Amino acid sequence: MTVSIVHAHTAPKPVGAYPHARRVGNLLFLSGVGPRSAADNSIPGNIYDTNGALSGYDIAAQCHAVFANVRAVLEASGARWEDLVDVTVFLTDMAKDFAIYNRIYAEYFNIAQPCRTTLGISALPTPIAIELKCIAALTD
Structure with missing residues (x-):
């Protein structure tokens, strides 16, 4: 069985001790x-105020x-x-952001249609409003 760790140089660095992805078979x-x-x-x-505090964002x-x-x-x-088969989405403001996110998601997933779960959560580790957790099935 193939087991490997992936570090993507074209993606932002992880904020902790973990890889971008891990392949198992x-x-x-991700x-x-x-x-x-x-x-x-x-x-x-x-969007940050004059003191550098987050004052808003564009979902x-x-x-x-x-x-x-x-x-x-x-x-x-x-x-x-x-190849994506499952996507879990975390939103920090489900009431405000879900409709916009759902519309944009449909643009990206109009052909590929993985299973999806969307969760409203109170915070993420950095000042972001959305995070995805994904699983892909590879054919080779």
Whole structure:
């Protein structure tokens, strides 16, 4: 059975001691992926006040960024978007963000249709509004 760890140089660095993904046999398990930029660790769509405190965010910008980061990890793993079989989504404000996120999700998953669970949670480890946990099934 193939077991390997994946570190994607085109995705943001993990915020802890874990890999971007781990392949076990034909399954690829992605660690939680957020919308941070791989280039400078900034968070697309975040708005800060003059004291540097988070005052708002653009969930659409974060959705597009998180999907791009998931794609980067998949590609570094030798997988494709269409290989995704399960996606768990964490939103920090389900009431405010679900409709926008759901619309954008449908744009990215119009052909590939993995199973999906969406959870509303109170916080994530960094000041992001969305994180994805994904599983892909590989054919080789």
